[in-house]
Amino acid sequence: MxxxxxxxxxxxxxxxxxxxxxxxxxxxxxxxxxxxxxxxxxxxxxxxxxxxxxxxxxxxxxxxxxxxxxxxxxxxxxxxxxxxxxxxxxxxxxxxxxxxxxxxxxxxxxxxxxxxxxxxxxxxxxxxxxxxxxxxxxxxLFYKDYYNNTPIENYDENLPEGLIVIENEHQFTVLLSPFTPNQCKGHFENYPIVPSVFIMNCTLREIFNFMGNTGPYEIDNLEGFATKAMPTGIEYRIEISHQRFLKDLIFFKCEIKDLLGTPYAIIIVNLRSKDKK
Structure with missing residues (x-):
């Protein structure tokens, strides 16, 4: 085939x-x-x-x-x-x-x-x-609350912007603007649900924005666990804690919630310095 x-x-x-x-x-x-x-x-x-x-x-x-x-x-x-x-x-x-x-x-x-x-x-x-x-x-039946029969004409490849808020030396929060049905076109037809890879993209983007000019890093491994389908049209909080385990390895735990505190997913990322291999 x-x-x-x-x-x-x-x-x-x-x-x-x-x-x-x-x-x-x-x-x-x-x-x-x-x-x-x-x-x-x-x-x-x-x-x-x-x-x-x-x-x-x-x-x-x-x-x-x-x-x-x-x-x-x-x-x-x-x-x-x-x-x-x-x-x-x-x-x-x-x-x-x-x-x-x-x-x-x-x-x-x-x-x-x-x-x-x-x-x-x-x-x-x-x-x-x-x-x-x-x-x-x-x-x-499971996702009847997500149903939307409004035709989605155009596909928007631009994902929502985020705002980083520093909580303390080991934690920061990303306030993420709502996803739109146009951004999630095709996932799924008449049931717009935010794809996990899109929330991963936004989370990784803000992690690297947070890292700034601290040196070149790459993703060593990533794990993700979904607990609830993410609807479009609402703001999300990504609560991120981070810890340096080794000189060249930084651990990030990212909890995705809505503004009411409802949990949707957890993403765990390890970044490794490109200068230390």
Whole structure:
């Protein structure tokens, strides 16, 4: 099955639609795996979320194939936990990605991906994503409060701005403006929900803004845990605590809440100095 086949026979039956979901052009199925190649990428700072978006899209496509369903209704893959780790500090401009997926039950699944440098074969990143698998009728029931039938004509690629408030030497808060349905177009149709990769992008952007000119850092690993789907149209607080564990490693715990204190997700990030390897 080629990229064209995937776009015609799998993506239309996922809850995510264009322009949110996207896969590289040279994506193919090879046995039980989905494989692809990427090149000329920049995943530094908040752009790291773009890598997570590519990997999670591949994971959803491969997991859908395992379901072997004949239904034409969309199936929704809601991320529960994500883990990505840097395995090599080698600079790379071309990489291969392989994905294996597993069904734990009809309602839960997992995708594991490995990204390797095309030239040396060295492993660059490992990635795991746990999913809740939700049928259309159950999804509509669970998320009925998110329903919005207003047509979304335009896609806005600009994510909300944030304001950093320093609390003390180990804590700061980011006040994040509301996401709009236009920014979340395709995730999901008539049920605009903020994608986890978008809140990761905003969180990472503000962490690097906070770090300022303290030196060049890169993301060593990241974990995310979702507890509640994030609606558009409301402001969020990202409460961030940080601690330097080693001379070259800084730990960040980021708790995403609304202004009433309702928790939505936790993101844990380790930054490593590029000067200390």
């Amino acid at each position: 080629t990229t064209t086949d995937i776009k015609e026979n799998i993506i239309p039956y996922l809850g995510e639609t264009h322009p949110y979901i996207s896969i590289p052009e040279n994506t193919v199925f090879n046995g039980n795996r989905i494989e692809t190649q990427i090149s000329n990428y920049n995943f530094s700072n908040e752009n790291f979320s773009k890598l997570i978006k590519i990997l999670s899209s591949l994971g959803s496509c491969n997991l859908y194939r395992l379901l072997n369903t004949t239904s034409k209704d969309p199936i929704y893959f809601m991320g529960e936990k994500v883990r990505i780790r840097q395995l090599s500090y080698k600079k790379s401009d071309s990489a291969s990605i392989t994905c294996e997926s597993f069904l734990e039950s009809k309602r839960k699944g997992k995708s594991s991906l490995l990204m390797r440098d095309n030239h040396s074969g060295e492993a660059l990143y490992s990635f795991e994503l746990d999913y809740h698998i939700i049928a259309k009728d159950i999804f509509k």
